[in-house]
Amino acid sequence: MDCGTSMVKYILFLFNTLCSICGILLIVFGTLLLNNIGDYHNLGDAVKAQQIPVGLIVFGSVVLLISFLGCCGAIRESYCMSMTYSVALLVLLIAQLVGVVYFWVDKQNFVNSMGKIVDKAWEERTSRADFMDALQVGFKCCGKSGPTDYLTSFALPPSTCCEKNDCSVPSNIYISGCKQKMMDFWSGKSEVIKFAGLVVVGIELVGFIFGCCLANNIRNYKRRATY
Template sequence: MQSCELGVVKYILFTFNLIFAISGVGLIVAGAFVLSDVGEFEHFMEGRILAPPVVLIVAGCIVFLVASLGCYGAIRESYYMLMAFALCLLIILIIELAVGIAAAVYKNDFQMSMKDIMKSSMQRFENSKSDRVAWNNLQTKLKCCGVEGPADWPENTRPVSCCHAIREGVNPPEAHHCRAAKPEDEILYVDGCFYQLQDKAESAAKILIGVGIGIAFVEVIGIILACWLASAVKNKD
């Protein structure tokens, strides 16, 4: 009976680890997708805002390696390798939970920090090439203007990237600034870039949370199976 139990659990765990290895690749892909989607606007974000997708990529790499350990331990029926596998899964799970909790707790701080960075960058717009490039890229791609709206820019320094229409004689293509009679003029993007960037960051966070919950569920199953097989191996010995 013990031999039958051992064989069944061993092959279940081996199959699980193949699926687990694939999920590690999924973590890497999800983290890379979010990082590429949000990372192009890193000029306005602190490193801690970009940390979760980086952690996810690193976790994906570790998951892939740990899954390999689990497969090897299952085939060899090694009690110590199986327990090491379960411990590694538990550590990864704790790290993922810690990152998720930290992101939730400091969410408002992240937002305020991002807004302050954007305002500081706006003040350097005229004298800093990197800030000009960053703002023009942000406003063009997200179809927005200013931090909270067009009124954030003094009219004589409002970038042409704030314009979604060019009027003959008013905003020629070679113009450096977007001139409008009033901030709400129809040639300007009316949405502030902070809110657009915030929406993009929150969408990325939902992807990370969804993937993280799915992987956490898989990790709990892996810990249970590894401990079960390790117990069966110990009883056999």
């Protein structure tokens, strides 16, 4: 193959390596978010809290698989694999862009639904305190709005409201409420998710262009070789 095609091949290989790294980072980031959420499977709106990290893990896995296909297509100089990679990347790119725009527009509703999770957990704490305890340990918070929520309910803050589960020292009690902590957490993470998604879209667009160029050059080279 000519020098230009060889250069495109190795550039595509490097781009797919970068995409693979991005896919791995998305999987790790999604796993960390899922771990932070805890077990809220019976809290109604809580399912929305798990959609984003699970979506990131699935999306990262798809990016990783497609990038692997692109690397193999470039190294093996396969027209079929390179074209399949380009089409798959285009579909993924469009789907991701739609998802980022939707999340951008619907951010506040999503953040508000995260606050409702804490409301529900607080209401059900008397029958099932483990949900509220998980929030308090995970976000280092106490009560829905603060430790005074327990006092107004004629109860003392539980050990999960305190640093190292030691409430004997007043300074160990978390003063922040879990509802605001939860909403602030997802508000900040949503910005990271949006801009990270746009960066990945940009990388995928470059990979798509180079994939099409490589597939076209491979097809032309094989045609000339048959003459």
